[in-house]
Amino acid sequence: MSTLDTSSTGLQALLSPRTVRSTVLPVVRQQVSALEPTLARICSYHLGFIDEHGDPTGAGSGKLTRAALMTAAAEGVGLRPEDVQSQAAALELLHNSTLIHDDIIDADELRRGRPAAWKVFGASLAILAGDALQALSLQVVVDDPGPGRAEISSAFAEALRLVLAGQSRELTVRLGPGAGIAEYDRIVEEKTSALLECALVTPALRAGKPEHVLAALRGAGRHLGLAFQISNDVEDIWGDPAVTGKPVRGDIGRRNPSFPVLAALSADSPVSERLRELWHGDGTAAAHLQEMADLTEEAGGRHTAEKLSRGHLGSALEHLGRAELSPAASAELTALFDRIVNRTA
């Protein structure tokens, strides 16, 4: 695992997670609380502000990864955190709208270690709550009168379009070996990278930066998404459910595109042949999943995945280096990228 050493950079953190939390969470909370009461309750539950009985938890859930990226990128282009506060909140709303629907679609019963919204409130209301967060996110962005309003609104709408395209492709594409990896990249660029790109590019749009800066930031977000998603796929198979907050091996149980499995299937060995049989079968018992995990590792899928994730992280940082950000913000983003991919946040 690539754990960049950030302790020795001499960097005085511009943005502790606490800072992002105190800047962005109040906006998220206030926006959500203004929704119709039932929708407000479901969204507040999903976001971790209240428990299933409606009692305050004293916390907000999630790592606010996208808000942290946007806030750090804002510093990098000479803006203050307040200049993109609404957009950072809106991006978290947008991300969470997709999670609420995703859990219904995947029939995932757990989200961040708690029952998913649809398990608590039913699928019908959870569909509306996801819709409401999606609409609210775009409303916040559209209503913000600051510079770059139109460009930022377009970036948000386009990011959402891509996420939905990626989710649909993920549900419908049957990934085999070989061709599967190009398709996998495309799905990840849509469903995972698009919001990270949006996070990084929004402050540059607000600051009126030229196209080569926007392109560098988009490239950084694209590779960050790939590095993160591949690492996430590794975690799904071999990670600790206490860290991921989700049942182990959900992706391979559902035969969702999983990079280590695709890499292992491409290996063209007796081991990968046996894995292929299981993957195209319908076994979802723990023993089946365990055998698939073991075969994937034996066929080199885990090693390839970890190596490629590191490679994409490197590419993300290369693109970041071309975005002409302030050195302090670059260091901050470098540390953030590493935390995102390696889940040390």
Add this chain to the structure above:
Amino acid sequence: MSTLDTSSTGLQALLSPRTVRSTVLPVVRQQVSALEPTLARICSYHLGFIDEHGDPTGAGSGKLTRAALMTAAAEGVGLRPEDVQSQAAALELLHNSTLIHDDIIDADELRRGRPAAWKVFGASLAILAGDALQALSLQVVVDDPGPGRAEISSAFAEALRLVLAGQSRELTVRLGPGAGIAEYDRIVEEKTSALLECALVTPALRAGKPEHVLAALRGAGRHLGLAFQISNDVEDIWGDPAVTGKPVRGDIGRRNPSFPVLAALSADSPVSERLRELWHGDGTAAAHLQEMADLTEEAGGRHTAEKLSRGHLGSALEHLGRAELSPAASAELTALFDRIVNRTA
């Protein structure tokens, strides 16, 4: 029923349904076809462009009511249909996004006389397809560079917020007699009127009209929504499924807020007492629904509903009269309002 006589107005129709269809449908079709292929297919099916096997139907479904209102209102404020072509298409996309999700939520198996999208493609993909239409609608509006772009984007986002609030309220509120009618009005103003207001007000925003014109158009849309929804509730109970395209008495079977029933429950008679028992029971057999329909009519619920629908149509036309539109467009909208409420379109 209030059937306004439009044949004798001497009005040379500015906008036949055919004109709206030829202006707006190509934009809708083109936007939807650019979606990710699976989502494009589901949305094209829902919109009636293709059948469930993917073959072209040679038609587009729906009456494009909202697009027709917007196009007529554009003429009324001195714009050409092309000036709001994208917005008219976007409003139809938005409306249809809510229908796709609504059918899942209500478990409605029929839409416009055909199997609902979720019945054909499954709920998971239909959730994403609804999301995609919602996102696409806002993207079209946000990306249109014409005058009033920001205000129109805000109007769309706000309209969607209201529709979702109304849908949530409809699912969660237990309507009883008395207080129920105020709550009913609120739900309808949100879930039905909001998009009609958006249709009428968008051209005025584009043309930079003053606040009193906007307020008159919003008032017209609000009352039009109430007139339409109450008339629709009457149709649900006593209408012809061949006209509505939906099974008869779906609303009362699900105990959805239905104005004639609420009015009958308020009557405070032995008949309404028996109706109350049935309404709070869980019977959904055809004989139960027939008895509820008969009791509703006997207690005066149908009469009250039909009278109130006419009253709201009158109020809508009064507001329209204050919007300072061109006489030809006013006449056109008057005819449209009547067709919408009385389903003679």
